[in-house]
Amino acid sequence: MHDHLPLTSSSSAAAGLAVVEAEIGRACKEARRERTSVNLIAVSKTFEAAAIAPVIAAGQRMFGENRVQEAKGKWPALIAAQPAIALHLIGPLQSNKAREAVALFDAIHSVDRPSLCDALAKEIAAQGRSPQLFVQINTGEEPQKAGIAPADADDFLARCRDHWGLTIAGLMCIPPADEAPAPHFALTAKIAARNGLTQLSMGMSADFATAIQFGATHVRVGSAIFGHR
Numbered sequence: 366m367h368d369h370l371p372l373t374s375s376s377s378a379a380a381g382l383a384v385v386e387a388e389i390g391r392a393c394k395e396a397r398r399e400r401t402s403v404n405l406i407a408v409s410k411t412f413e414a415a416a417i418a419p420v421i422a423a424g425q426r427m428f429g430e431n432r433v434q435e436a437k438g439k440w441p442a443l444i445a446a447q448p449a450i451a452l453h454l455i456g457p458l459q460s461n462k463a464r465e466a467v468a469l470f471d472a473i474h475s476v477d478r479p480s481l482c483d484a485l486a487k488e489i490a491a492q493g494r495s496p497q498l499f500v501q502i503n504t505g506e507e508p509q510k511a512g513i514a515p516a517d518a519d520d521f522l523a524r525c526r527d528h529w530g531l532t533i534a535g536l537m538c539i540p541p542a543d544e545a546p547a548p549h550f551a552l553t554a555k556i557a558a559r560n561g562l563t564q565l566s567m568g569m570s571a572d573f574a575t576a577i578q579f580g581a582t583h584v585r586v587g588s589a590i591f592g593h594r
């Protein structure tokens with residue numbers, strides 16, 4: 366979004382962060398919500414530590430990655446330098462990576478199947494570490510997309526609690542690319558409300574202001590901060 370400016374990529378990421386912050390502030394005001402009720406997750410996937418450091422220097426503390434291996438490569442050193450960093454896994458998680466994910470991440474947004482719940486419950490018990498967990502809802506019922514079908518969500522959430530003993534903080538959704546996002550945000554918020562869940566991970570660069578209108582507590586914003594991937 367700042368490609369026309371004669372800036373280095375790092376200073377344009379800090380500028381992108383400022384623009385996104387201003388837009389979040391405006392959306393909160395319009396929705397009559399406190400700014401502190403919305404967490405900005407800066408999605409740094411595909412960007413190297415050198416591009417991320419200026420965003421940390423600008424004060425951003427919550428970051429999102431979609432791959433365990435990539436995050437393991439670049440984040441331990443950044444976290445050592447700034448221990449207040451909170452790292453969120455927003456992409457699909459293979460059960461055989463649950464150990465590494467529980468060790469590294471403070472939140473996992475992609476809980477979406479029984480085998481993963483098995484693996485997470487085991488690792489949480491073994492490591493004594495409890496990342497905040499979000500169940501992903503496939504609101505568009507897209508066959509190629511991860512997530513629990515809306516009709517199965519209530520049962521799955523009850524099983525998370527009763528069978529696996531997992532504390533689920535909230536729900537996450539990724540609306541279909543070719544549809545208006547608002548109905549998908551509304552559906553996700555409705556499923557969360559009837560299950561007593563307070564956290565809603567929804568909204569990306571193109572639609573985070575709309576997500577805030579519909580109650581998002583976590584917006585996942587990548588390209589509007591870091592630029593094109």
Ligand SMILES: *Cc1c(COP(=O)(O)O)cnc(C)c1O
Nearest residue numbers: 408431455569570585586587588
């Ligand atoms: C990449 C990604 C984002 C950020 O997308 P932008 O459009 O770049 O803001 C958000 N959520 C998930 C799950 C992603 O994979």
